[in-house]
Amino acid sequence: xxxxxxxxxxxxxxxxxxxxxxxxxxxxxxxxxxxxxxxxxxxxxxxxxxxxxxxxxxxxxxxxxxxxxxxxxxxxxxxxxxxxxxxxxxxxxxxxxxxxxxxxxxxxxxxxxxxxxxxxxxxxxxxxxxxxxxxxxxxxxxxxxxxxxxxxxxxxxxxxxxxxxxxxxxxxxxxxxxxxxxxxxxxxxxxxxxxxxxxxxxxxxxxxxxxxxxxxxxxxxxxxxxxxxxxxxxxxxxxxxxxxxxxxxxxxxxxxxxxxxxxxxxxxxxxxxxxxxxxxx
Ligand code: PAF
Numbered sequence: 001x002x003x004x005x006x007x008x009x010x011x012x013x014x015x016x017x018x019x020x021x022x023x024x025x026x027x028x029x030x031x032x033x034x035x036x037x038x039x040x041x042x043x044x045x046x047x048x049x050x051x052x053x054x055x056x057x058x059x060x061x062x063x064x065x066x067x068x069x070x071x072x073x074x075x076x077x078x079x080x081x082x083x084x085x086x087x088x089x090x091x092x093x094x095x096x097x098x099x100x101x102x103x104x105x106x107x108x109x110x111x112x113x114x115x116x117x118x119x120x121x122x123x124x125x126x127x128x129x130x131x132x133x134x135x136x137x138x139x140x141x142x143x144x145x146x147x148x149x150x151x152x153x154x155x156x157x158x159x160x161x162x163x164x165x166x167x168x169x170x171x172x173x174x175x176x177x178x179x180x181x182x183x184x185x186x187x188x189x190x191x192x193x194x195x196x197x198x199x200x201x202x203x204x205x206x207x208x209x210x211x212x213x214x215x216x217x218x219x220x221x222x223x224x225x226x227x228x229x230x231x232x233x234x235x236x237x238x239x240x241x242x243x244x245x246x247x248x249x250x251x252x253x254x255x256x257x258x259x260x261x262x263x264x265x266x267x268x269x270x271x272x273x274x275x276x277x278x279x280x281x
Pocket of ligand 1: 028029030056058061128131132150153
């Protein structure tokens with residue numbers, strides 16, 4: 001596996017593959033890889049001749065500097081996992097490489113980025129689309145793989161690609177879970193043992209919502225059931241429980257007649273956890 005730290009190094013490697021007519025898949029990450037990332041890699045290696053993974057803790061998508069500083073960095077272990085999984089090249093740029101002095105361009109899905117979870121984390125999705133657009137331009141992949149756990153992020157990226165006519169196909173990959181149901185996340189290692197147990201309330205409340213939906217409950221019933229359950233967990237601070245129509249990302253209401261997406265975020269200590277579920281009537 002090639003380790004590239006500059007754009008020009010990576011472009012040389014990719015140009016060689018492209019000259020041989022090979023297809024290219026991309027998995028963008030911020031490192032601290034877990035089985036959720038590796039399932040993105042598995043999809044990418046299955047579908048493409050060559051796979052590039054990126055490791056870059058993107059400062060522009062973090063609100064608090066403390067959150068950015070606390071983000072786990074495990075480059076050696078990450079590279080070992082990527083190599084074992086058959087990744088052909090990993091791109092690990094510096095902040096200066098990605099954000100050169102004097103740069104001023106941002107990419108933003110102006111509506112989608114600033115609603116729902118975007119309101120809880122102002123500027124977050126703008127940071128994501130800006131860095132993902134840069135990485136797409138650098139790599140020029142045929143396909144890129146993103147987890148469904150970050151449901152709004154996946155939709156924001158799909159929208160950016162559509163609006164800017166980017167030639168990369170976006171694939172959403174099912175959320176990977178720990179055996180007890182906790183959605184896998186690089187942030188999980190920062191949970192205290194008590195918060196790790198308390199965090200299960202997210203997947204439990206989603207399972208409860210799915211059961212309710214099967215009995216004909218409305219969107220409002222689901223919202224109440226979820227918020228009641230999370231608010232009853234003293235270690236959780238609910239930040240958002242948004243239920244949207246999956247196709248349009250408009251807020252859903254009333255009887256469930258089309259596929260809805262439920263997006264949750266809650267804090268456990270200083271760790272923000274996300275979870276998500278799509279429900280089809
Ligand atoms: O999902 C992530 O890990 C990040 O938001 C991404 C897509 C790599 C952009 O920094």
